[in-house]
Amino acid sequence: MAPRKKPATKYHHGDLRAALLSAAWTAVTKKGLESLSLRSLAETLGVSHAAPAHHFKDRNALLEAxxxxxxxxxxxxxxxxxxxxxxxxxxxxxxxxxxxxxxxxxxxxxxxxxxxxxxxxxxxxxxxxxxxxxxxxxxxxxxxxxxxxxxxxxxxxxxxxxxxxxxxxxxxxxxxxxxxxxxxxxxxxxxxxxxxxxxxxxxxx
Amino acid sequence: MAPRKKPATKYHHGDLRAALLSAAWTAVTKKGLESLSLRSLAETLGVSHAAPAHHFKDRNALLEAxxxxxxxxxxxxxxxxxxxxxxxxxxxxxxxxxxxxxxxxxxxxxxxxxxxxxxxxxxxxxxxxxxxxxxxxxxxxxxxxxxxxxxxxxxxxxxxxxxxxxxxxxxxxxxxxxxxxxxxxxxxxxxxxxxxxxxxxxxxx
DNA sequence: TCGTCGAACTTGTCATTGCCCAGATTCCTA
DNA sequence: TAGGAATCTGGGCAATGACAAGTTCGACGA
CATH class of the missing domain: 1.10.357.10 (Tetracycline Repressor, domain 2)
Known part of the structure; x- marks a missing residue:
């Protein structure tokens, strides 16, 4: 079965890195680079505001990816x-x-x-x-x-x-x-x- | 002589608008668009953080100029x-x-x-x-x-x-x-x- | 089986920034 | 010279990025 199950209540997201990239791609498409914020991404994905930092060193690292x-x-x-x-x-x-x-x-x-x-x-x-x-x-x-x-x-x-x-x-x-x-x-x-x-x-x- | 004298202690700057534009130009040249901040500009020019707002409606207005x-x-x-x-x-x-x-x-x-x-x-x-x-x-x-x-x-x-x-x-x-x-x-x-x-x-x- | 260790995630905090507001100060004009 | 307008100050709020310390989870080895 799916190795990454992500029930809403799960502590671990499953594949937050990929989810961040995907959400960031659509956000950039819709609203542009400037208005892309890590915190809003985190909120969208239902994780805490600091979670993205464990997958991307900082905002620039996400942009680089x-x-x-x-x-x-x-x-x-x-x-x-x-x-x-x-x-x-x-x-x-x-x-x-x-x-x-x-x-x-x-x-x-x-x-x-x-x-x-x-x-x-x-x-x-x-x-x-x-x-x-x-x-x-x-x-x-x-x-x-x-x-x-x-x-x-x-x-x-x-x-x-x-x-x-x-x-x-x-x-x-x-x-x-x-x-x-x-x-x-x-x-x-x-x-x-x-x-x-x-x-x-x-x-x- | 100079119509715009700006003693350091003067309440009114003299020509803050032009000074902002000039400082912004060099700041953009050196550090790029992203890192241009109204507050740092104000500090550079020795005025309060809210002063620029009286010459440019917001950050975008300054950029437009x-x-x-x-x-x-x-x-x-x-x-x-x-x-x-x-x-x-x-x-x-x-x-x-x-x-x-x-x-x-x-x-x-x-x-x-x-x-x-x-x-x-x-x-x-x-x-x-x-x-x-x-x-x-x-x-x-x-x-x-x-x-x-x-x-x-x-x-x-x-x-x-x-x-x-x-x-x-x-x-x-x-x-x-x-x-x-x-x-x-x-x-x-x-x-x-x-x-x-x-x-x-x-x-x- | 169980402990432990690290990765993933949390809450909490701080500094920076844009923007808004109320008030003080100065300038200018009627 | 009085009053209004322009200019500037200080305080404050919300959003954001970054950092720190603690919590949960899962996997792996003794």
Missing amino acids: LRAEAFRRFADAIEAGAKTGELDGMGVSYIRFAMEHPRQMQLMLREGETELGPEVMEQSMRAWQVLVSAVATQIGPTRAADERELHSMALATWAMVHGLAGLWTQVRLPPGVPKSGPDAEGLQRRAIATLLAGVAHPPRR | LRAEAFRRFADAIEAGAKTGELDGMGVSYIRFAMEHPRQMQLMLREGETELGPEVMEQSMRAWQVLVSAVATQIGPTRAADERELHSMALATWAMVHGLAGLWTQVRLPPGVPKSGPDAEGLQRRAIATLLAGVAHPPRR
């Missing part, structure tokens, strides 16, 4: 988007993830107040590898053999999709620019296509 | 960078501002928890206009006459520089990518140039 989870899902999304072999598809996945999880994106991007955990490093490197190989396919084996060229183009592509994601999730776009829907996606695809045209006809160095 | 200041300086930087007429130069100014003021950038980008103030709107529209006219110069009057085309290219350019700025200020870049210095700027310029090549040879719609 959340960030790892976000990176994991993000890398998954990128990888799935690249399955088609189209660089374009990966970019769209990137942007879509950002638009669907803006708060998590914000969490992922918070500049290193704490060192990045190994989990986060691993997942972000995974995403980077996916990007690089998609770009390699795009530019063909000859150019891809030049590692400087390859990385340069990968960085440009990354910047483009990252920028598009940032514009749509964080910036108040000028009037007339569609916030969402097929028009928005069309604009984004067009921007990516423009970059890819530049990648195909690279500027003289 | 700070944000307006940031946008003002940002728009100035963009405008100066575009003076050369080179789209390229504007992009570099954009990225440089972000790299020199990462915390302010973070403040500027916080998605609208509060409505954007008129000052912020005005300054960001100013920056957008500068961008659009730089792009118009880039693509020539014929293509620029098509407003859809013009805005589309402007958006792509914006996304590129915005993305580059984000990568360098918020993201842990893969090993081998220079964090700063001429090499970093070279990579950024190369990415922009690649996009501009695409802008010059637009993909078929």
